[in-house]
Amino acid sequence: MTSPLEQKLKIAGPVVVTANRLRDGAVVYRTLDGRWSNRLDEAAVANTAPAATALLAASIADDISAVGAYVAPVRINANGQSEPGNLRESIRHAGPTVAPAMTPGI
Amino acid sequence: MYLYDELDRTIVAERVAEFRDQVGRRISGALTEEEFKLLRLMNGVYLQLHAYMLRISIPYGTLSSRQLRMLAHVGRRYDRNYGHFTTRQNIQFNWIKLEDLPNATADLASAGLHGMQTSGNCVRNITTDQWAGVAPDEIEDPRIWAELLRQHCTMHPEFSFLPRKFKIAVTAATHDRAAVKVHDIGLRLHRNGAGEVGFEVLVGGGLGRTPFIAKSIRPFLPKRDILSYTEAILRVYNQFARRDNIYKARIKILVHDLGAEAFAREVEAEWQHIKDGPLALDPAVVAEIAARFRYPDYARLDENPPELAQLRNADRRFDTWLGNAVANHKVPGYAIVTLSLKPEGGPPGDATSDQMDAIADLADRYSFGEIRVGHEQNLVFPHVAQRDLAELWRALDAIGVATPNVGLVSDIIACPGLDYCSLANARAIPVAQELTRRFRDLDLARDLGRLHINISGCINACGHHHVGHIGILGVEKNGEEFYQITLGGRADERAELGALLGPAVPYGKVADAVEEVVAAYLELRERPSEKFVETVKRLGVEPFKERVYATH
Amino acid sequence: MPLIKNGRVTEDRYIKILDDAPLPEDGPVIVPAARFLADAEEILRRNAPVGVIWPNNRRVAELEPYLDRVSLVILVFPSFKDGRAYSQARQLRERYGFRGELRATGQILRDQFLFQVRAGFDALDVAKAGDVDAFAAALARYTVFYQPAGEGRIAAARQRAARLAVPAPGEAML
Numbered sequence: 001m002t003s004p005l006e007q008k009l010k011i012a013g014p015v016v017v018t019a020n021r022l023r024d025g026a027v028v029y030r031t032l033d034g035r036w037s038n039r040l041d042e043a044a045v046a047n048t049a050p051a052a053t054a055l056l057a058a059s060i061a062d063d064i065s066a067v068g069a070y071v072a073p074v075r076i077n078a079n080g081q082s083e084p085g086n087l088r089e090s091i092r093h094a095g096p097t098v099a100p101a102m103t104p105g106i
Numbered sequence: 107m108y109l110y111d112e113l114d115r116t117i118v119a120e121r122v123a124e125f126r127d128q129v130g131r132r133i134s135g136a137l138t139e140e141e142f143k144l145l146r147l148m149n150g151v152y153l154q155l156h157a158y159m160l161r162i163s164i165p166y167g168t169l170s171s172r173q174l175r176m177l178a179h180v181g182r183r184y185d186r187n188y189g190h191f192t193t194r195q196n197i198q199f200n201w202i203k204l205e206d207l208p209n210a211t212a213d214l215a216s217a218g219l220h221g222m223q224t225s226g227n228c229v230r231n232i233t234t235d236q237w238a239g240v241a242p243d244e245i246e247d248p249r250i251w252a253e254l255l256r257q258h259c260t261m262h263p264e265f266s267f268l269p270r271k272f273k274i275a276v277t278a279a280t281h282d283r284a285a286v287k288v289h290d291i292g293l294r295l296h297r298n299g300a301g302e303v304g305f306e307v308l309v310g311g312g313l314g315r316t317p318f319i320a321k322s323i324r325p326f327l328p329k330r331d332i333l334s335y336t337e338a339i340l341r342v343y344n345q346f347a348r349r350d351n352i353y354k355a356r357i358k359i360l361v362h363d364l365g366a367e368a369f370a371r372e373v374e375a376e377w378q379h380i381k382d383g384p385l386a387l388d389p390a391v392v393a394e395i396a397a398r399f400r401y402p403d404y405a406r407l408d409e410n411p412p413e414l415a416q417l418r419n420a421d422r423r424f425d426t427w428l429g430n431a432v433a434n435h436k437v438p439g440y441a442i443v444t445l446s447l448k449p450e451g452g453p454p455g456d457a458t459s460d461q462m463d464a465i466a467d468l469a470d471r472y473s474f475g476e477i478r479v480g481h482e483q484n485l486v487f488p489h490v491a492q493r494d495l496a497e498l499w500r501a502l503d504a505i506g507v508a509t510p511n512v513g514l515v516s517d518i519i520a521c522p523g524l525d526y527c528s529l530a531n532a533r534a535i536p537v538a539q540e541l542t543r544r545f546r547d548l549d550l551a552r553d554l555g556r557l558h559i560n561i562s563g564c565i566n567a568c569g570h571h572h573v574g575h576i577g578i579l580g581v582e583k584n585g586e587e588f589y590q591i592t593l594g595g596r597a598d599e600r601a602e603l604g605a606l607l608g609p610a611v612p613y614g615k616v617a618d619a620v621e622e623v624v625a626a627y628l629e630l631r632e633r634p635s636e637k638f639v640e641t642v643k644r645l646g647v648e649p650f651k652e653r654v655y656a657t658h
Numbered sequence: 659m660p661l662i663k664n665g666r667v668t669e670d671r672y673i674k675i676l677d678d679a680p681l682p683e684d685g686p687v688i689v690p691a692a693r694f695l696a697d698a699e700e701i702l703r704r705n706a707p708v709g710v711i712w713p714n715n716r717r718v719a720e721l722e723p724y725l726d727r728v729s730l731v732i733l734v735f736p737s738f739k740d741g742r743a744y745s746q747a748r749q750l751r752e753r754y755g756f757r758g759e760l761r762a763t764g765q766i767l768r769d770q771f772l773f774q775v776r777a778g779f780d781a782l783d784v785a786k787a788g789d790v791d792a793f794a795a796a797l798a799r800y801t802v803f804y805q806p807a808g809e810g811r812i813a814a815a816r817q818r819a820a821r822l823a824v825p826a827p828g829e830a831m832l
Contacts, residue, residue: 020157020158022132023133023203023204023205024157024158024203024204024205025154025158026156026157027156063138063139064135067139067153086585087587088155088524091155091525091533092155096156096526096535097525097535097536098453098525099451099536099539113814113817113818116801117800117802120800123799124769124799128769136788141738144739227739227741257805257814258804261773261803263748263772263774263776263777264741264745264773264777264807265741266741266744267740267744268741341745344741344742344744344745345717345742345745349740349742379753384813388815388819390819390822391818391819394818394819394822
C-alpha cells in the first residue's frame with residue numbers, strides 16, 4: 001500500500017490537512033506553526049500540490065500528537081474563512097447529522 | 107447464561123493489563139500508529155470520523171443485568187450517555203478517548219465484558235439466535251457451542267493473524283434467526299435420520315463487495331468434532347486465502363475460487379490429521395461448560411392467564427404490543443419479549459445510559475436478570491412470565507422501548523454510516539429516521555406485515571442490505587449521496603440476495619422511493635397474507651421498478 | 659538483528675547462503691528452500707548443521723522427508739499481519755514432530771512473541787533491540803490459555819477437568 005507521501009498528490013482547490021488527535025480522537029487541523037487545532041479557521045490552507053505535500057509530510061511525521069492525517073478540501077467563504085469542502089468533512093467538523101434523539105450531553 | 111470461572115476472568119484481566127501497557131507505549135511514542143493500530147483493533151478500538159469507537163463483545167448476544175448496568179456506566183463515565191447495538195450482537199460507544207481506554211476496559215472487565223476480537227483479522231463474536239435457550243422450535247441451546255468455539259478461538263496462537271476477519275454463527279432452530287447462511291462459517295444444529303444431534307457445516311457466506319450464500323460442505327458433523335473441524339477450516343483459510351487484496355481475502359472468495367467441493371476436500375484432508383487429537387471433544391468438557399450456563403428456576407404457570415385476556419380486551423395499545431412484540435416460549439406460562447430500539451425518529455439500535463439502567467432493573471424484575479441483543483438491533487427479555495406482561499409493558503412503554511413495530515417496516519436495521527464511520531460513503535441513520543416518520547402509522551405497518559428494511563452506508567454492508575426485504579446501499583456519486591435499492595433479500599434458512607431495483611436515487615428521494623415500493627406491494631399482493639418477500643419472489647422487481655421510476 | 663533463542667540473546671552460528679555460491683566445507687549453513695530441495699542429499703551430506711528458509715506460501719509437507727536431518731527451519735513473517743507461518747510452525751512441531759530449531763524471521767512485534775512461542779517457535783529474529791528486554795515480560799503476559807498447542811502449556815479445558823476431580827469452592831456469580 002503506497003503511503004500518502006509516495007502518492008502523487010493532486011489537488012483541485014484549497015486544502016487543509018486534518019487528522020484525529022491521538023489522546024482523544026478529536027478532529028484536528030494542522031496549523032501553519034506546526035500545531036494541531038480543533039478549529040478549522042486556524043488550519044493552514046494549501047493551494048498547490050507541493051504545498052499540500054509538504055504540509056502533509058510534516059503532519060504524518062508528528063504521529064505522536066495526531067493520527068491518520070490526510071488532505072481534505074475546503075471552500076473559502078466570502079469572509080475568506082475555510083469551510084468544510086465536502087459532506088464528510090462537514091460531518092467531521094460539525095458532528096453527526098442525526099437528530100438529537102440519542103445524543104444528549106453534546 | 108454463562109458464568110465465568112477464574113480462568114475466564116484471568117484472561118480478561120491479563121488482556122486489560124496488556125492493553126494498558128500498549129496504550130501507554132503508544133502515547134509515549136514507543137509504538138508507532140502503524141504498530142499500534144493492529145493492537146488496538148484486537149481490543150475493538152477503531153478510529154472513526156469524530157473519535158475513537160469502542161466495540162464491546164456481547165458473546166452470542168447474552169447479557170446479565172449487571173453487565174447492562176456496566177455498559178450504562180461506561181456510556182456515562184467515558185462517552186456521551188448512549189450506546190449503539192450492532193448487527194453482530196455487540197455494542198459500540200462512539201466517543202471514547204484513547205487515554206480513558208485503560209480504565210474503561212478495566213471497568214468492563216470487572217463485569218466480564220471486553221472488546222477482545224471485536225475487530226482485527228481474527229475470529230469475531232460468534233453470534234446466534236437471540237431466542238436461544240427459550241425458542242419453542244429449537245432442539246437445544248446453541249450458545250453452549252458458541253461458547254466452546256468462543257474460547258477455542260480467543261487468542262488462538264495460530265489464528266490471530268488471518269487474511270481477514272472471520273465470522274461464525276450458530277443456529278439450532280428450524281427457523282434461522284442467526285443468518286448462518288451469510289457467515290464465513292454457519293453451523294446448523296439438527297437431528298439426523300438416526301436421531302442424533304449434530305452440525306451441518308456451511309462455509310463461505312458473506313455480504314460486502316462480493317456477497318455469497320454459504321455452501322454446505324458437511325451435512326452432518328458429530329458434536330465431538332466441532333472444534334477440530336473448525337480448526338481445519340481455519341487452517342486451510344489461514345494458509346491459502348489471498349492476502350494481496352483485502353477485497354479478495356475472505357473465505358467466501360477462497361471457497362468460490364476453489365469450488366466448494368475442492369475446498370471441502372482440503373478441509374477433510376487437514377481434518378484427518380487432527381480429528382482424534384486433543385481437540386476431539388470429551389463429553390465431560392462439554393458438560394462442564396454447559397453446567398456453567400445457568401437457566402432460570404421457572405415457576406409452574408398457566409398459559410394465557412385470565413388477567414392477560416382481560417387486559418387485551420380493555421386496552422388496545424397493550425393488545426397491539428402483545429400481538430407484535432411478544433413471542434411464544436418453550437416453557438408454559440412464559441413469553442419472549444422484544445424491546446424495540448426503533449422509536450419513531452430515533453437512530454436504530456441506540457439506547458441511552460438511562461434506558462440501559464432502567465432496562466437492567468426491569469430485567470431483574472421480569473426476566474431473571476437476563477437480556478439478549480438481536481442482530482436486528484433490538485433487545486429481548488427471554489424469560490417473562492405471561493402474568494407479568496401487562497405490568498412490564500407499562501414500564502417498557504414509559505422508557506420508550508415498547509413501540510409495537512418489531513419485524514415491521516419501521517423496525518429498520520441500519521449501520522452507523524457516514525455520520526460516524528470512516529469507511530462510509532453515505533449516511534444511513536437519517537434515512538432510517540425519515541423512513542420511521544413516513545411509516546409511523548402502525549395500522550399500515552401491521553397491514554404490511556413482516557418487512558425488513560436494511561440500510562448500509564457503504565459496500566462493507568454492515569447493515570446487511572443484501573439480505574433485506576428492501577435493501578438500501580448508500581454510494582457516492584460526484585460528491586453527492588445516492589442510494590441503490592434492492593428487493594427480495596432474505597437472511598433466514600431460505601437466504602437469498604436482493605435484486606437491484608433500478609438506478610440509484612438521491613438522498614432526498616429515498617423515502618419517496620420506498621413509499622412507492624410499499625404502495626406497489628399493496629396493489630400487487632394476491633391477498634393480505636402474502637408477505638412482501640413472497641410478492642417480490644412471485645413477480646420479480648419489474649412491476650416495482652415501473653412504479654418507482656415512473657414518478658422520477 | 660538480535661536473535662533470541664530460548665529466552666536469551668544468542669549469537670547466530672549459522673551462515674546464510676542465499677545465492678548459488680558454493681557452500682563452505684564446514685560450519686552451519688542456511689539455504690533457501692528451492693536450493694535445498696534441488697540439492698537436498700548433497701547438502702545434507704555435509705558434516706555440519708543445515709538450516710532451511712521456508713517461504714510462507716509453500717506447504718511444509720514438502721520438507722517433511724528431511725526433517726530428521728535438518729537442524730533449523732526458518733519461517734517467514736513478511737508483515738506482522740501475515741499469519742501463515744503460525745500454521746506452518748504448528749504443523750512442523752505437532753504433526754511432523756520436528757525437534758530442531760524453529761526460528762521466526764521478518765516483521766514481528768513483541769506483542770506477538772507469545773503467539774509465536776505457543777505455535778512452536780523457539781528462536782526469534784527480532785527487529786528492535788528493545789524487544790529483547792521485553793521478551794520475558796511478553797511471555798509472562800498471560801497465564802491462562804484456552805486452546806492446546808504443542809508447546810506444553812496446559813489448556814483451560816484440562817485445568818478444569820483436573821479441578822472437577824476435586825470439589826471447588828463456590829464460584830462467584832458473574
